[in-house]
Amino acid sequence: MVGLRCNATLFPAAHSVDAFFSKLAESHLRPVVLSRTPWVLQIDGFIAEDTTHAMIQQAGRFRSSVVNTPSGYRLTSFRNSSQWGCARCGSRPAQSAFAHYVERVSSLLGLPHRQSSDLLLLRYGAGGYYRRHHDFLSPQSQPDLWNHRGPRQLTLMLYLSDNEEAAGGATRFYIQASMRGKRVDVQPRRGRVVVWQNVYGRKPLVRDERTFHEATTLSAGTKYVATTWYHACDP
Numbered sequence: 001m002v003g004l005r006c007n008a009t010l011f012p013a014a015h016s017v018d019a020f021f022s023k024l025a026e027s028h029l030r031p032v033v034l035s036r037t038p039w040v041l042q043i044d045g046f047i048a049e050d051t052t053h054a055m056i057q058q059a060g061r062f063r064s065s066v067v068n069t070p071s072g073y074r075l076t077s078f079r080n081s082s083q084w085g086c087a088r089c090g091s092r093p094a095q096s097a098f099a100h101y102v103e104r105v106s107s108l109l110g111l112p113h114r115q116s117s118d119l120l121l122l123r124y125g126a127g128g129y130y131r132r133h134h135d136f137l138s139p140q141s142q143p144d145l146w147n148h149r150g151p152r153q154l155t156l157m158l159y160l161s162d163n164e165e166a167a168g169g170a171t172r173f174y175i176q177a178s179m180r181g182k183r184v185d186v187q188p189r190r191g192r193v194v195v196w197q198n199v200y201g202r203k204p205l206v207r208d209e210r211t212f213h214e215a216t217t218l219s220a221g222t223k224y225v226a227t228t229w230y231h232a233c234d235p
């Protein structure tokens, strides 16, 4: 693929995306299989509720989420949230809740920390949302990141808040490429994790058109999520 400098990919061979998810689906973590083609798995109680509270407390200063546009990073009507990125997450004692989560992800899911992005916390207040998008990463919009780290092959998202269905705030997957396709809503629950593929099983460097998703509008309360993306390249 043009520009991509990769030593190893998370999913090096055709079918290894499926191998990863099939194994996880059968594991003692007892995930709920929301979809198999493409894979979207939900794991409840992945970490203790106390840890989710601690993560919110240990987070730094949140700033408005911006969107990468042709004229630079801008506030746009595409999303309404604020965010804080945890650089070198877990290596600082004051952020031990993050270290605990990062360790659990490596040991229970077997995902290599070296290939992950910084953990990104998003906060949505009443009226918060994130329109339909894909996490894959475009080589055009972020060429440097693409060249060094390659596409985001997998997304792992942890909910740090409980939000009632009536208040919105679900993560909504459009399982088919079309807006008319099957929808799957995941409601925020503390300690719940959702993990999905951003690339095709047979083409692990190509964007999977079936995993577009959005954060539906939250009408009341506060929603928190912590997102990690796993890139193809081991830097």
Ligand SMILES: O=C(O)CCC(=O)C(=O)O
Residues within 6 Å of the ligand: 122, 130, 135, 169, 170, 171, 172, 213, 214, 215, 216, 225, 227
């Ligand atoms: O907040 C959500 O439910 C979705 C967040 C998301 O899609 C992202 O961070 O890429």
Ligand SMILES: [Fe+2]
Residues within 6 Å of the ligand: 133, 134, 135, 213
């Ligand atoms: Fe996303």
